[in-house]
Amino acid sequence: MVEYRPEWPAEFERLAGRLEESLEGLAVAVDHVGSTSVPGLPAKDCIDVQVRMSSIDEARDIPLLAAIGFRCRPEPWNRMEVSAGQHCRKLVFAPPIGARRCNVHLRESTGPNARFALLFRDYLRADETARRAWGAFKQRLAVNVPDLADYGQIKAPATEVLMAGAERWAAAIGWQVEGA
Incomplete structure (x- = not known):
């Protein structure tokens, strides 16, 4: 966990440009999401990118991103997530080896999981009290729970409270959601 870095938006823009180009006009939108998208919020130094697609087609999307070195994450949780009580398809990609750390999340543009990522970002950008409290919670959690899997398990119910x-x-x- 590090303090917010003002270079994160520019790093996102460079990533977004590469992704938009490689997806050959298939992306509905490319969004900077997650903690690095919220000015003033501490975060892991890993840019989260959401690519909203009209539909996810593994046979089409994986080769397009693989052509520029992105690797589709093989774990089952990187293909499905539950949001607003609905199972939502997604694909998560890791960056090319040696490239800037990032997670690229392909989600269907009308899915509740795409909405969730944007609402999380916009709410924390708008509400300073929530942003400070969330940042302090994440920093304490990172210090006390260094295992990433345990960190995620503890953070999940707290995220539900934040999102309420x-x-x-x-x-x-x-x-x-803009562009929906």
């Missing part, structure tokens, strides 16, 4: 606040915020201001 995000949903209230979204309803109060009429927030919607």
Whole structure:
């Protein structure tokens, strides 16, 4: 866990350009998501990129990203996730060996998991109190739980609490996914 780094947005933009080019116009949108997308929020130094697709087609998408060195993560949790009680397809890619650390998440543009990632980002950008509390929680957790799997297991229910606040915020201001 490191303090927010102002170079993260520019690093995302470089990644996004490569991804958009390799996906040959198939991406509905390429979004900077996760903690590195929230100014002022401590994060792991790993850029999270969400590529919203009209549909996920492994036979098409994996070769397109493999052509520029991205490797499809083989773990089962990198192909499916539950969001808003729905099982959602996804693909997660690791960067080329030796490249900047990142996770590239391909998600269907209308899926609740794509919405979740954007709501998380926008809520924490907008609410300073929530951002500070979430950052402090993550820093304490990282110090006390160094195992990444355990860290994720503990963080998951806390994320649900955070996102309940995000949903209230979204309803109060009429927030919607841009480009949906």
